[in-house]
Amino acid sequence: MRVLLIGGSGYLGTVLAEHLSTLGHEVVVLTRPAKANTETPYERRVGDLTDPASLTAAVTPDIDAVINLGQPSGDEAVDRAAIDALTAPLRGTDRAFLYTSGVWVLGATGDTTADEATPTNPIPIVGYRPAIESHVLATAQDGVRATVVRPGVVHGRGGGIPAMLVDLARRQGAPVAVADLSVRWPMIHVDDLATLFAMVVENAPAGTLWHGVTQPAVSVRDLSVAAGQAAGVSGEPQVWPLEDARAELGALFADALALDQSVSGDAVRDRLGWQPSNTDAVADLAAGSYR
Known part of the structure; x- marks a missing residue:
C-alpha cells in the first residue's frame, strides 16, 4: 500500500514509518509548509x-x-474540517483512514478495566475527542474503511512521557510521580504500537475502534522508581503536588498524568491476531532504552 502518514516526523510517526517500510508499504509523509525542506527518506x-x-x-x-x-488543534471545528478534507477523496472507495485518539477519553476507570465498549468520560485535555472519533467512524457509512486507535501511554526507544519521568528524577535527585503514587497508567511499547497500526490499516473492518495497550494498569510508583534507576538516582518516590505540576506543565497535562486507569487491549489480539513482543514498561525504564 501507499500510505499517507500525517505526523510522520514525531515520536510514534518515525517508528511507524520505519515499520511500514519494513513491511513493504510505501510511505508518503505529509509535511507542514514550514518544514518543507526538512530531510526525510520518504516521499x-x-x-x-x-x-x-x-x-x-x-x-x-x-x-x-x-x-x-x-x-488535535484544540478547536473542534478545525479538527472536524481536517477529517472531512482527508476523507473526502476516500469516500466510496473502501480505502483506509486511521485516526489516532487515546485512552484518556475514557477518564478515570476505577476498579473496572475498560474496553472498547466502555462509555467515554473524557478529561478536559481530550474533551471533544470522542466526538471526533464518532465523526471519523461515521465515514464508514460513506465507503471509507475508517478506524480509530486509542493508544495507552507509549514507551520505548527512550521517548514519550516516560522520558519526562527520567528527566524529573534527574532534576530532583529522586524518583518523582505526579499527585498520587497509587495512579496506574495503561502502557504500550512504541514498536508494538507500530505493529498494531499496521495490522489495523491493513485488515481492520470499517467502523471499528481499537485500544493499543499491552499492560492494562502499570503502577506509576513502579514507573517512577524505574525512571530513577535510569537517571542514576534512588530512594523512595517523591510526590509532586498536583498544583505544582500544573504550574510547570499546565493544568490539562498535569491532570492527565494524575489520571488513574486500567484499560484492556485484548480485542486487537483476539480479532486481528496482534502479538506484542517488546519489553514491559518498568523493565524498559530501569534497564532498557532510557538508560
Whole structure:
C-alpha cells in the first residue's frame, strides 16, 4: 500500500514509518509548509491540518490509506474540517483512514478495566475527542474503511512521557510521580504500537475502534522508581503536588498524568491476531532504552 502518514516526523510517526517500510508499504509523509525542506527518506507532500484544501490535495488516487497521527488543534471545528478534507477523496472507495485518539477519553476507570465498549468520560485535555472519533467512524457509512486507535501511554526507544519521568528524577535527585503514587497508567511499547497500526490499516473492518495497550494498569510508583534507576538516582518516590505540576506543565497535562486507569487491549489480539513482543514498561525504564 501507499500510505499517507500525517505526523510522520514525531515520536510514534518515525517508528511507524520505519515499520511500514519494513513491511513493504510505501510511505508518503505529509509535511507542514514550514518544514518543507526538512530531510526525510520518504516521499513528501506539503499540507497543514488547519488548511483543508491542502489535505484534500494530498490524498491523491494513488494513496491507498491515510494514517492521521497529528495532534488535535484544540478547536473542534478545525479538527472536524481536517477529517472531512482527508476523507473526502476516500469516500466510496473502501480505502483506509486511521485516526489516532487515546485512552484518556475514557477518564478515570476505577476498579473496572475498560474496553472498547466502555462509555467515554473524557478529561478536559481530550474533551471533544470522542466526538471526533464518532465523526471519523461515521465515514464508514460513506465507503471509507475508517478506524480509530486509542493508544495507552507509549514507551520505548527512550521517548514519550516516560522520558519526562527520567528527566524529573534527574532534576530532583529522586524518583518523582505526579499527585498520587497509587495512579496506574495503561502502557504500550512504541514498536508494538507500530505493529498494531499496521495490522489495523491493513485488515481492520470499517467502523471499528481499537485500544493499543499491552499492560492494562502499570503502577506509576513502579514507573517512577524505574525512571530513577535510569537517571542514576534512588530512594523512595517523591510526590509532586498536583498544583505544582500544573504550574510547570499546565493544568490539562498535569491532570492527565494524575489520571488513574486500567484499560484492556485484548480485542486487537483476539480479532486481528496482534502479538506484542517488546519489553514491559518498568523493565524498559530501569534497564532498557532510557538508560
